[in-house]
Amino acid sequence: MTLALALYQPDIAQNAGTLARTSACFGLSLHIIEPAGFPVGDAGFRRAGMDYLDRAAITRHASFTAFEAWRVHERRRLVLCTTRGAVAYTALAYLPDDVLLLGRESAGVPEPVHAVADARIAIPLAEGARSLNVALAGAMILGEALRQTGGFGGGLITDRPAPRA
Numbered sequence: 001m002t003l004a005l006a007l008y009q010p011d012i013a014q015n016a017g018t019l020a021r022t023s024a025c026f027g028l029s030l031h032i033i034e035p036a037g038f039p040v041g042d043a044g045f046r047r048a049g050m051d052y053l054d055r056a057a058i059t060r061h062a063s064f065t066a067f068e069a070w071r072v073h074e075r076r077r078l079v080l081c082t083t084r085g086a087v088a089y090t091a092l093a094y095l096p097d098d099v100l101l102l103g104r105e106s107a108g109v110p111e112p113v114h115a116v117a118d119a120r121i122a123i124p125l126a127e128g129a130r131s132l133n134v135a136l137a138g139a140m141i142l143g144e145a146l147r148q149t150g151g152f153g154g155g156l157i158t159d160r161p162a163p164r165a
């Protein structure tokens, strides 16, 4: 099993398309928790996802309740990425089948979703900064989770320094 990304009621098609492309590039599934603020076939979604959408494993869940039924059945942890996170994203020990949940652009996630998460993580920001773009936050957190769990693909030949010429 691999890590998975989940988007809570995403508002902006281009961000969701970017994250669909990111998921496809790392062979991960993307879970969209509806309602989204755009039709999932939206032109902006397709433009940002490009031809990677053909290989993206996207599941749409009609509600958070439906998403939770899937997740609990799969016995995966729910890791909420939130500006209100109690733990720095580099301090969490990720599991290879964690689901990384990103909140909606306009409002994050509601309190009951916050409460049900197994872990709540944040990317620490400079004093006074409110939040990152959701796709950038997802990419940073996914990078750390893949690094820790050995999830990067076979395209990486070596992580040793190149020999001197």
Ligand SMILES: C[S@@+](CC[C@H](N)C(=O)[O-])C[C@H]1O[C@@H](n2cnc3c(N)ncnc32)[C@H](O)[C@@H]1O
Pocket (backbone or CB within 6 Å): 081, 082, 083, 085, 101, 102, 103, 104, 105, 106, 107, 108, 109, 121, 122, 123, 124, 125, 130, 131, 132, 133, 134, 135, 137, 138
């Ligand atoms: C634009 S932000 C949401 C802003 C919203 N007002 C809030 O405070 O939750 C959209 C999503 O990106 C992710 N995100 C943005 N900045 C983050 C950070 N510094 N740490 C963790 N997640 C972040 C979270 O999943 C967040 O719900």
